[in-house]
Amino acid sequence: MLGVLSLPWWGYLVVLLVLTQLTILSVTLYLHRCQAHRAIEFHPAISHFFRFWLWLTTGMVTKQWAAIHRKHHAKVETDDDPHSPMRKGIKKVFFEGAELYRLEAKNQETMEKYGQGTPDDWMERHVYSRHSGKGIALMLVIDLVLFGPIGLTFWALQMAWIPFFAAGVVNGIGHYWGYRNFESKDASRNIFPWGLFIGGEELHNNHHAYATSAKFSTKWWEIDLGWGVIRLLQAFRLAMPKRVVPQLRVLPTKTSIDMDTLKALITHRLQVLSRYTSEVVLPALNEEKKRASKTGRILLAHARIVLVRDSSLMQTSHQLKLAKVLEHFQSIRVVYQFRDKLQNIWGRSTASQKELLEALQEWCHQAEATGIETLRRFVVRLKTYMPQNA
DSSP: OOOSOOOOHHHHHHHHHHHHHHHHHIIIIIIIIIIITOOEEEOHHHHHHHHHHHHHHTOOOHHHHHHHHHHHHHTTTSTTOTTOHHHHOHHHHHHHHHHHHHHHHTOHHHHHHHOTTSOOSHHIIIIITTTHHHHHHHHHHHHHHHHTTHHHHHHHHHHHHHIIIIIIIIHHGGGTSSBOSSOOSSOOOBSOSEETTTTTTTBHHHHHHTTTOSOOOOSTTOEEHHHHHHHHHHHTTSEEEOOOOOOOEEOTTOOSOOHHHHHHHHHTHHHHHHHHIIIIIHHHHHHHHHHOOHHHHHHHTTOHHHHHSOGGGOOHHHHHHHHHHHHHOHHHHHHHHHHHHHHHHHTOTTSOHHHHHHHHHHHHHHHHHTOOHHHHHHHHHHTTEEOTTO
């Protein structure tokens, strides 16, 4: 017996793609950006559609998902992280990510501490949370009625989509393989620069650097499909982003280190650190490679990762390599030490603004006194920085 809909083979593929992408978008837009991080507000009708669709296609409970994800950010890469491949192993997270989610969902302490502010209306209490499995069963019936026997395949793929891509790929690969725009104190990676297939979640390092941003892309060549949908909904007044990645302002005529510079440095510290790496550290590495002996070139091979990576994420072998590089190459040692000093300025949480400003001014004076041209140019550019709302 055929289903209500009779389609050509490519029609079934299109329908399957639409259904699974709708589920991905429901996770990234509603569960992730809206509920877990409060980065966006949706019209009640849109929010409830997402809740209903997630009930049909995943059986996930909003409070559980938001609480587990918030705990992941709060305890990232520690033993308390619900799904860190750095702690539990990439195979464990990639292949058993859904099991890790279900295990943490039973932790009442996690639910109480991290699950506040999620929906608690009649539908949530009496339908979505209480009968989370019945939505999945209803989806099976709908697929069979609409598509006939092939509907079973549709349903199976729908049920596997989020456990594989969200729990396995994003939580696993997203902390193990890819590129990094920002050296956040976690192992997050951008899997691909084009976040098209899983709603923008591919841009995972960007998200960890600016967790409360509704937009995941930060470079002009990066694409966040979820943000595209948000902008479309916003055009119809169905969505309102609350926060996005702050943009670093530059005032070319500004030539002094003042309080505006300090505010910009603290607000945009990860962006400033990224620029310091590309404009100061890596040029020093490249120059040393040019004039190094054969032995030196061997030592500098793959040195980029140890010069860029946060020390808290380094393995013992990386720490030993870093120590050797800094010991043998003075220019690299100087710019690396200045990077640490710059980070220490914004890390002084107990210092007053006056003390921080004086420390930043002294850092700039010392950096210019080194005679290293890339450091001097970086200081000149730093003086032009302004906070976004100035």
